Amino acid sequence: MRTEKIFIGGRWVHSVSDHFFDSVNPATGQPIARIPEGVREDAQLAIQAANKGLEQISGMSVWDRAKLLVSIAEAILRRKEDLAQVLTMEQGKPYYSEALEEIEGTALAFAHAAEQIKWLETSVLPVEDRNKRVWTIRQPKGVYAIITPWNFPFMVAAEYLAPGLAAGNAIVWVPAPTTSLCAIRLAECLEEAGVPEGVFNLVTGKGSIVGDEIVANPGAHAIGFTGSTATGNQIAVRGAGKPLLLELGGNGPTIVLKDADLNHAADMVASGCFFNAGQVCSATERILVHRDIHDEFVAKLVNHAKKIVLGDPFDLRTTMGPLNNEPVTLKNEAHANDSLERGAEILIGGKRAKNRTSNLFFEPTVITGVTEDCLYNKDETFGPVAPVMSFSTHEEALEIAARNSWGLVSSVFTSNLKDSIYFAEKLKTGIVNINDSSNYWESHIPFGGVAGKASGVGRIGGKYAISEMSDLKTISLDLR
Numbered sequence: 001m002r003t004e005k006i007f008i009g010g011r012w013v014h015s016v017s018d019h020f021f022d023s024v025n026p027a028t029g030q031p032i033a034r035i036p037e038g039v040r041e042d043a044q045l046a047i048q049a050a051n052k053g054l055e056q057i058s059g060m061s062v063w064d065r066a067k068l069l070v071s072i073a074e075a076i077l078r079r080k081e082d083l084a085q086v087l088t089m090e091q092g093k094p095y096y097s098e099a100l101e102e103i104e105g106t107a108l109a110f111a112h113a114a115e116q117i118k119w120l121e122t123s124v125l126p127v128e129d130r131n132k133r134v135w136t137i138r139q140p141k142g143v144y145a146i147i148t149p150w151n152f153p154f155m156v157a158a159e160y161l162a163p164g165l166a167a168g169n170a171i172v173w174v175p176a177p178t179t180s181l182c183a184i185r186l187a188e189c190l191e192e193a194g195v196p197e198g199v200f201n202l203v204t205g206k207g208s209i210v211g212d213e214i215v216a217n218p219g220a221h222a223i224g225f226t227g228s229t230a231t232g233n234q235i236a237v238r239g240a241g242k243p244l245l246l247e248l249g250g251n252g253p254t255i256v257l258k259d260a261d262l263n264h265a266a267d268m269v270a271s272g273c274f275f276n277a278g279q280v281c282s283a284t285e286r287i288l289v290h291r292d293i294h295d296e297f298v299a300k301l302v303n304h305a306k307k308i309v310l311g312d313p314f315d316l317r318t319t320m321g322p323l324n325n326e327p328v329t330l331k332n333e334a335h336a337n338d339s340l341e342r343g344a345e346i347l348i349g350g351k352r353a354k355n356r357t358s359n360l361f362f363e364p365t366v367i368t369g370v371t372e373d374c375l376y377n378k379d380e381t382f383g384p385v386a387p388v389m390s391f392s393t394h395e396e397a398l399e400i401a402a403r404n405s406w407g408l409v410s411s412v413f414t415s416n417l418k419d420s421i422y423f424a425e426k427l428k429t430g431i432v433n434i435n436d437s438s439n440y441w442e443s444h445i446p447f448g449g450v451a452g453k454a455s456g457v458g459r460i461g462g463k464y465a466i467s468e469m470s471d472l473k474t475i476s477l478d479l480r
């Protein structure tokens, strides 16, 4: 088993702690790498290096930054299979049906950012005083503290690294501990592409230590965080006063009206529930189905769940791997048991799968009669589950939808154009997908939580992320 290093100031180094933790394959329980257990001093060194690197990247022309991003995309694609293998081995998602796609998407995010930054326009503003000329420019915010979760260890990182570098920022990245090896392999791609010394730094270790340090340290000027709402709220306090881009939890509703194409709706809902074993912020975790079509729809969902092949994520036939870690598996068990206690009915699944290579395989689950006081509604489950409720009127559906803390993504299925617009405009989420899975997204479109809910602040995605990760400066010139 290889002993890995962290990346600070353009060099691979040991943590000053000289301590390590094991990265573990969730499908087998076997350790796969020794990861440096970073401490505050490592994070401080990385911030110092990033402040030096900032001079370099902020001074680079936009065209040179775009070239660097293209080189990163190429380095990722050259190692596509190798990276996808690490992703499957460490995160647990199926290699053929999901991991390869995540690596391609990661490369695309860097390639997109290279295009977007070239065509980013600012403005010349007409003003009252005829002797003035006023215009705006975009400048990097400085050293960015980036903290990411384990569900899409490559893609979520790229959502910050690509626009962040495009905008001319230097970066210190703290990844989720359980997917640290993925982060180290991605860092190798950035190194291979020639990222200048100090511009990009990676520190592995506990979020509460190295993550907290990069958030609170005054040497880091802005924060990009994707993770749970609870951690996001802590970060907002610890990083008070710094610009924040927070992509937090989701538990948006998917509403199936009685005139929906039921086969299509069931296909899309199943993919929203079971893709990445449901470990997606935009996963379909609250399904509201019109009473008249409830039974027919639920039968179709159960059929989908039965067809899922749960198993070795490296097997070509496998469509669902293990959950990533024990806490998320325990949470799935707790939510299923809680719903049973509150009168729901588990039609399939609801428990760990037996006789597997590890204890983290969870059966694809469909549950009906879920009540609003169930944990499925009050918390984010993050697992392969389709919890179904029913409604009778549009208003009832919207009321149930709104009685929830999150505001990230919702979906509505209907064949009525007016209804689709009605729901799209009323639903309190940052994104509404009409006649598609709640998971539909592409890396250049804006993504984030709505104000007044617990799903975060700001927008990632293409030029929206570049705007978030840069400062708009106004310049005036007096001609007198």
Ligand code: NAD
Pocket: 147, 148, 149, 150, 151, 152, 156, 174, 175, 176, 177, 206, 207, 208, 209, 210, 211, 212, 215, 226, 227, 228, 229, 230, 231, 232, 234, 235, 247, 248, 249, 250, 280, 281, 282, 380, 382, 408, 455, 456
């Ligand atoms: P988490 O909040 O437990 O951890 C996220 C990251 O924060 C990890 O890297 C962790 O080490 C770090 N961290 C933990 N405590 C910290 C602290 N005190 N200070 C700084 N960093 C700290 O979340 P998770 O379990 O890794 O990920 C799942 C969550 O991420 C879910 O809630 C999911 O909805 C959310 N998510 C959101 C999006 C989005 O775009 N909105 C995308 C993916 C995942």
